[in-house]
Amino acid sequence: MIKVGIVGYGNLGKGVEIAVNAAEDMELLGIFTRRQPEQLDTKSPAYQIEDILDFKDKIDVLILCGGSQSDIPVQAPRLAENFNTVDAYDNHDKIPEYFDQMDQLAKENSHVSVIATGWDPGLFSLNRLLAETILPQGQTYTFWGRGVSQGHSDAVRRVDGVKAAIQYTVPNQAMLEAAKAGDPIDYQQATAHSREVYAVLEEGADPDQVAEAIKTMPDYFAPYDQVDVHFISQEELDQNHQGIPHGGEVVRQGQTSPDHHAVYNFALQLGSNPEFTGAVNTCYARAAYRLAKEEQFGAKTVFDIAPAYLSAKTGAQLRHDLL
C-alpha cells in the first residue's frame, strides 16, 4: 500500500481525499491542516501541519493541496526536504524557476517532487507537447471552459459593492468548432473567450457602477470583448452556482504534408474541477512513489513520467487490456 498524506483541506484536498480512498493500492495516512484538525469535516485522520515531521518515515508521498499564490511556494520547498511530493502549482510563468528550485532540493534529499500536475498545467500540457511534436507544422489552440475561474471570481468579489460572486469562463463555441473542423480561425484573447459574471450586490450598491468596475478591470476583464454581468440574489447564487465545473479543449491543426491536414483534439468536461484535479494528482502520487523506489530522484513534470507509472496495473495487464 502506498501511504499518502494530504496537505491542505480546501476543495482540492477534498478531491484528493476521494481519489486516494478509491485507490485500492493507497492508504490515506492523514490530512495536515493549519486549522484545528477536529474542525475538519472528514472521517480521515487529521493533524496539525506543525506535526508533519512526525510522519517523515511513515508517509510515502505528500500531495500538496494549497494555493499556488502563497502556499505552495513556501510549503513545497520545505516539505521536499523530508518527503516525496506532488503539487498542482499552476503559476505558468514561474514554473521554470520553481522546477529548478524543487529539482535541486529533491535531488539533495533523495526525493521525488512531481510539480504542476492536474489538467492545465498537466494533461493539457501533455497534449500540447504530443500534438506539437507529432505535427511540427501547425498551430495549437487552448480553449477553457465553460467553467468557474477562481481567480476571476475572487477579483469580482474584491469590487466595491459586491457581496458575493462567481465568474464563468466561456469559450467562443463557434471558433472552437471551426478549429476542430480544421477551418482557419483568428484566435485572439479578446474573442476566443467571453466572461460571464453572477454577482450579489451589497445593499445600496449601484449596479451600473459595479458592472462598469468589473468590465474595465485590467487583465481580468478589460481585454475581453464580451463580459456579461448578471446581478442575482444571494438565494439564487446559493441555489444555482455552488458547483465548480470546468474543462476545455486543446486543438492542434497540423499538416502531415502539404496535401494532408490533421486535427488533434483533447477535451475535458468536468462536473467538479477540484475532484478531477485531485484524481490526476493522485495518479501522479503513485508515479512519484514508484520513481522514488527506483531512485529516480528530482523534480518531474507530466513530461518526464511514462504513462505506465500512473496506473496500478502491471505492464503486462496494460498491454493486454489497453494497447
Next chain:
Amino acid sequence: MIKVGIVGYGNLGKGVEIAVNAAEDMELLGIFTRRQPEQLDTKSPAYQIEDILDFKDKIDVLILCGGSQSDIPVQAPRLAENFNTVDAYDNHDKIPEYFDQMDQLAKENSHVSVIATGWDPGLFSLNRLLAETILPQGQTYTFWGRGVSQGHSDAVRRVDGVKAAIQYTVPNQAMLEAAKAGDPIDYQQATAHSREVYAVLEEGADPDQVAEAIKTMPDYFAPYDQVDVHFISQEELDQNHQGIPHGGEVVRQGQTSPDHHAVYNFALQLGSNPEFTGAVNTCYARAAYRLAKEEQFGAKTVFDIAPAYLSAKTGAQLRHDLL
C-alpha cells in the same frame, strides 16, 4: 543527428520518409526494400533489404513499415538483434506475446525496440490508459472513422465479381455525440459503426449477388446492422477515393464522485492515415534513440516512454513553452 533507416516503402514508409525529412535532428540514411531500389519513386537513398547489415553501425534507429500480418513478425525479431527498432505492429491480440519476444531479443542484444506505435495502437492506447487510470469509475468507448480500413477494403476485393473497392468505417455519429455529452449509450458492435463500400464490378458480375456476398461476410461485415454497398465506375473510384483518411475518438465517461461526472475525450481527424502514423513513429524513433543512449534496453510501448523523449526540445524549453 539521429540516423534513421526505413524498412519497407509502402504508404507507411512514405509517411515516415516525409516526417524524418522534416525533423531537424534526423537524417534519413536509407530506405530498405525487397524491390529493386532504383525502382522506388523517391529521392532518398534506397538499398536492398539484404544489404541492411552493412548499415549496422551507421543507423541509430530502424523504422519498420511492413505489414503486421506477415512482414513485422518475421523482420522485427531478426532486425532487433542488430538495430534499435520502431514498429506499428497492430495485431492487438498478439501484442503481449510479441512484446515478450522483442523484449528478450532487445535486451540480449542491448537494443531498444518500440513496438505497436501509431495512433491505434498508440495514441489511442495512451489515452485509454490515462482516462481509465484517472477515472477508475467509468466506461471507455473507442470510435473509429470516418476512414479507410485497409483490411476491410482487401476483404471486399477478394469477393468474386469485384474488380476494385474501398471500404470506409463510419462511426455512429449520434452515439458518439451522446457519449461525449455524457449521456448513457448502448455501445454494441452492430450499431456503433456502419460500413460503407464503394466497389467496381467485373464485367458481367451480378450486383445483387456481389452485394449479398459482401454483407454476409463473417467477421468483416455480417456483424454490422448497416452495410452500404455502392457500385461505381473505375473512373469514379480513381477520382474520388484515392485518399487514405482516418481518425476516431476515445471517450471515457467517468465519475469523480457519486455527484460529479467527467467526460474525457481524445479525437483525431487525419487527412492521411499513413502520414500521421509515420509522424508518430518518427517521434518514437527519437525516443528509441535516446533510451538506447541511456542504456534503457528492451521492448517499450507508448505506455513506457515519458512524453519528453518524443520531442527534440530540451526539458527546460518544454517547461517554458508548453507546461
